[in-house]
Amino acid sequence: MKGMFKEIFEHSPVAMILVDENSQIQLVNKYAEVLFQYKKKELVGQDISILVPQDLRRQHPGLVKKYFTSPLSRKMGAGRNLFGVRKDQTLFPVEVGLTPIEADGRLLVMSSIINITERTRAEERFKAAVDAAPNGMLMVNDKGLITLCNRKTEEIFGYDKGELINHMIEILVPKD
Numbered sequence: 001m002k003g004m005f006k007e008i009f010e011h012s013p014v015a016m017i018l019v020d021e022n023s024q025i026q027l028v029n030k031y032a033e034v035l036f037q038y039k040k041k042e043l044v045g046q047d048i049s050i051l052v053p054q055d056l057r058r059q060h061p062g063l064v065k066k067y068f069t070s071p072l073s074r075k076m077g078a079g080r081n082l083f084g085v086r087k088d089q090t091l092f093p094v095e096v097g098l099t100p101i102e103a104d105g106r107l108l109v110m111s112s113i114i115n116i117t118e119r120t121r122a123e124e125r126f127k128a129a130v131d132a133a134p135n136g137m138l139m140v141n142d143k144g145l146i147t148l149c150n151r152k153t154e155e156i157f158g159y160d161k162g163e164l165i166n167h168m169i170e171i172l173v174p175k176d
Contacts, residue, residue: 009027009029010029010030011029011030012029012031012112013031014031014112014113014114015028015029015031015032015034015035015036015111015112015113015114015115016028016029016031016032016110016111016112016113017029017032017043017048017051017110017111017113018101018103018108018109018110018111019048019064019108019109019110019111020106020108021064021065021068021107022061023047023048023049023060023061023064023065024045024046024047024048025043025044025045025046025047025048026044026108027044028040028043028044032113035084035086035113035115036051036084036085036086036087037086037087037088038087042087047061048060048064048111049061050085051084051085052084052085053083053085053091054085064109067098067109068107068109071098071100071107071109072100073097073098073099073100074097074098075095075096075097075098076096076097076098076111077096081093082094082095082096084113084115092115092117093115093116093117093119093120094113094114094115094116095113095114095116096111096112096113096114097111097112098110098111098112099112127148130148130150131150131151132150133150133152134152135152136149136150136152136153136155136156136157137149137150137152137153138150138153138164138169140169144168144169144170145166145167145168145169146164146165146166146167146168146169146171147165147166148165149161149164149165157172159171159172
């Protein structure tokens with residue numbers, strides 16, 4: 001069974017990186033090599049921060065330590081745009097899932113990393129199309145908060161986008 005799990009890890013279509021509490025990379029799969037453009041031997045033993053944008057590298061080890069104090073399966077960076085860094089130092093948008101794993105009597109974290117470049121491009125095209133629409137358009141979530149609006153909506157109601165996003169739809173409805 002152990003061999004089967006190793007094969008699943010190795011051949012996953014998602015980049016998988018196993019990290020210890022000291023931020024050291026313990027194991028990577030084939031897709032992580034492809035995604036980050038490093039060979040496994042270049043990554044194993046390195047600090048995971050080499051895969052993080054330069055401006056976040058100093059604080060990243062502290063975030064890893066904090067995660068290990070309360071390790072739960074979760075998405076990383078909720079509400080923020082996350083980026084990975086390839087060997088050639090190019091940035092690309094990522095989605096990261098964290099899962100605590102116990103192996104050989106010690107706690108590790110498995111990071112599942114997905115390149116979301118295409119999704120990000122599609123979202124940008126969608127937002128550009130909505131923004132260029134000749135009619136006022138907005139999106140509201142299930143709580144009634146405005147999550148998206150276009151220029152025409154700003155023009156019609158006299159609000160800037162920043163005054164509408166994350167505010168209740170009622171802001172646009174007369175009080176009476």
